Amino acid sequence: MHQVHNLSHLSPAELRLLIRQNHPRIRTTTGLAHGYQQANVVVLPSHLADDFEDFCHCNSAPLPLLYRSQSGEPSCSPLAKNADVRTDIPEYCVYEEGRLVKTVSGLQSYNMVTFYLGCSFGFEGKLKEAGIPVRNVEQGRNVSMYRTAVSCVPRGAFCCPLVVTMRPVPAGLLDAAVEVTHQNPLAHGAPVHIGDPALLGIQDLSKPDYGDPVELQPGDVPVFWACGVTSIEAILSSKPSLAFSHSPGCMFLTDVPDSPTPESGLTPLCFQVTQNPQLYSLVSKAAVEKIRQLERVIGDDPGQRGIKALLVQDELLLSCLALSHASSVAITTGFPTNYMHSPPDETDGPPGAIAIATMLLSLGKQVTLLTDSRATEMNGALVDEAVRTGVLKAAIPLVTYEDHGPDSALHFLCHHGNPRKPRFDHLLAIERSGRAEDGNYYNMREVNIKHLVDPIDDLFIAARNIPGVTTTGIGDGGNELGMGKVKEKVKNLMPRGDVIACDVAADFAVTAGVSNWGGYAVACGLYLLNTCPAHQRYLRRGLGLQPLASDQQLQDWRTNLPSVQKEEAFLGTLQSFGIRSGKTGNLAMEVDGLTFHPTHSDMIHRLLEVTLEYDHTRFCKHV
Template sequence: MVCFYLGCSFSFEGQLMEAGIPVRNVEHGKNVSIYRTAVPCVPAGVFHCPLVVTMRPIPAGMLTTAAQITHLNPQAHGAPIHIGDPALLGIYDLSKPDYGCPVECHAGDVPVFWACGVTAIEAIRNSKPPLAFSHSPGSMFLTDVPDSPLPTSDLSPLCFLVSHDPLLYSLASQRAVGKIRELEEVIGEDPGNRGIQALFVQDELVRSCLALSHSTSVAITTGFPTHHMYSPPDETDGPPGALAMATMLLELGKQVTMVTDRRALQMNQDLVEEAVRTGVLKTTIPLVTFEGSGPDSALHFLCHEGDPRKPRFDHLVAIERSGRAADGNYYNMRGVNLKHLVDPIDDLFVAAMDIPGITTIGIGDGGNELGMGKIKEKVKSLMPNGSLIACDVAADYAITAGVSNWGGYAVACGLYVLSICPSHQWYLRKGTKPTTSPMLLDNLVACLPSVDKEESVLSTLVRLGVRSGVTGNLAMEVDGLTFHPTHSALISRLLGLTLDSAPTLNASQQHQVSLK
């Protein structure tokens, strides 16, 4: 006979109560609620089974504290593997646990789930050994091994709400969050003196990166035809940032689609093909258009068969995309109406508000971009022509940057930071799979924005006749700022900050990183 002794989440309940966190099952004198999930464990030989979890309702304001306390107890399963809607784990009725007793949530409580040693019972049931002994759920083997939490460190998790419908919180270490906040601070610089810092909202970049880390299928849209007197009318801000995000998302295993205006389809196809040819992209990206052919066209575009229970995308991202103002028109910063050059892609963001499971993100640098409706009152009162040009369509998250491309670069860098964050990876993978492999780390480093890659993308846009915003120059500049030294220096800073958060790079990884 071989004996396996597994940790138990009961071990940390005393520490939760010492911190003032209510433990509802203890308050009610009940066994904890235990559920079989739809999350498969990694099989080992004949052993295979779904993950089993315990659930404890925790007041929303205490989620970070609960995560930090339990994170310090890895022998008792560590931090939560899920916080929020139980349906995301395949649990559809909290009142009917598979083991233990139902425990009621109080007003303001959030369901929090931890891995459970009862998983072993499921493994025994599935492997069907001729003889096995196990504990009864809630009646564990007690040892004389002292409860010795790990010392606190900057790997301790912070908890963020990333989606209301379905309800989803995410975890990331203090180190990772601090690094993304540094990235957010850098991209908020305003060398063009456009006043964008007045629109800044703390942690929009953090929440956007966390949300995208949980994504499966992402649609990205860009395109601002500010130069209406030229062909093409688009500017050089937007497409580079869109490609930078797409590159990282694809490497992380996400599906990526780009949504564009019909008039700009060929230009974007040429841009993507050149990016693949030069190695900026490893593979092509599907390009689609949306022209709004009827009242339900946005719903049918976003969802299979127009069914809001079957969304094609779980995230929509707009970067430097013309945004519809309150009067239904689309304005550049000078107040020129560009509606005749813009397809109604805003309708997708409006429709997404009523479709559970779709999160929206807007990236802008002036307040007239799609998604900036979230901060439209600030735009109206603080930006030139704000009362006219302010975008009226909100996104769940609005990232502001001195140049919108920088916001795209920062999202790509932030996703990398999360990909090497043990606290986030533990949560993202539900504690069932190994963290980022060295090979994947190599590939992710190669997918970060670099001066060489972004200079290549900008060169392609210039060859396609795309002009700088602000000045209209057909030159290596974005928003009137020359690529060297302004943009190249900022990209180097973002890359340096990002790689500073990583383990020591080996020679192969160092070879892939170009800072100049």
């Protein structure tokens, strides 16, 4: 055998020849055949072939099907010339009745069907080209592979957990890693999870189920891609009398170059949503730009409060991402600024809260309305009327909170006070009176209205120490719950800010010219995320055959967006309950002294124009 000094520069055909000759330096194929696809291989009895092909199509991220052979066909001319799958893989696994019985360096002739599936080794070279370290190659190790708690979509005889690979990536290079791998959908595409492995059911990164442990370096984030070793789990679960596969890390090298680049507008960007647990999310560049447009639109300031000074870019986007990942959301509103009237509440807040709630319900989330005890009966009647008039999709429960001692907030937020069992994933306050530094609650005129406000702020404070619970505050003046995140700006830039500024921060502070507009923008942002293929693929871990949304589901989402008709009807309901404009105290069709027509109606039209102008649903392909 001739001496080979640098395997990394050899062509796939040259490497297959060396593998066929059992070259001692090729124990895995990681780092080899740069620029070409590598393939996982599964060999199954013919009677299971159709089921497995269907299983691959339903779970295309872990099992991107490159080629299905004829029964007994050892070659695969569409993928590689002069190849023989029985000899051209460094090591094979042999299974009997769903049990791994041995590994071998070659296979005998068989009358079975071979499946070639895309492999993440195909993009490792591209990562290196982009300046992204490939830690497993640097450390001379096979990639780490883990069995997750996520179930693949079952088909026929096949039902198994998703398997993922993990590659550590420096935090500053996450966008680059996502973009590079997104461009290669036949090698599993973009990551299916970034951050805390426990969110996938992986308890210990140092103990992979397949491959070798790979060490993270300071500043690295664990990034997980769907893995073709899922096919091995499929073999183990279906228990065929005889089956074969590649040995994990020992791939079939094809002559097929890397995939072409998809449309750049659909390239995902990576955003950190939470730190505890560490969770990143993906969303396309096109959707990000649309949500940023929404953020700019709601920054209009017809009341001349100077609200643009409080804007922090992407707070709307991050809040929408957190809500998209949540399953149970508690919404609170209520600013009793009209303290000399009964009821003292204002028309800003409830419309935005109901707009968010109805979109969340449309997306299948659990929604709870958290209200002051003094306003429970009124808010229950408002919810009932909103459902009756079609403004709210369905009834939602109302709850109140009272401070009964040091652990009250924890017991309210978590089952049995256990921070590992929160009742809600997200708390959202919109135009909710917030506690100032001195413990009081002030309206914009610096009047203390503490006697009308329950201590719901305590829940936002307690949520900081409960892993997995995120918070949003929506406001238009700086004295609203959650605006503590921009407290210093409020103090320095807003009228009476040194007194009225809310001291309680939310994870995300969404500012708007009128708080209701922030609520409408959140509803629109959620629609954009749920019609974004990159985001939906990430939420679903790349699993599922169905389009991102059926026509009926899309119509339901659109129906549950804010509309001029619905918002005008609900404002009329508020007026009928005696709820007044906050700035003027008028019992009229106005919010913050601004009449519904044309100010608020025009805002709704503008938000809908941004939301529906570029509809991601035309890109909603199978994932």
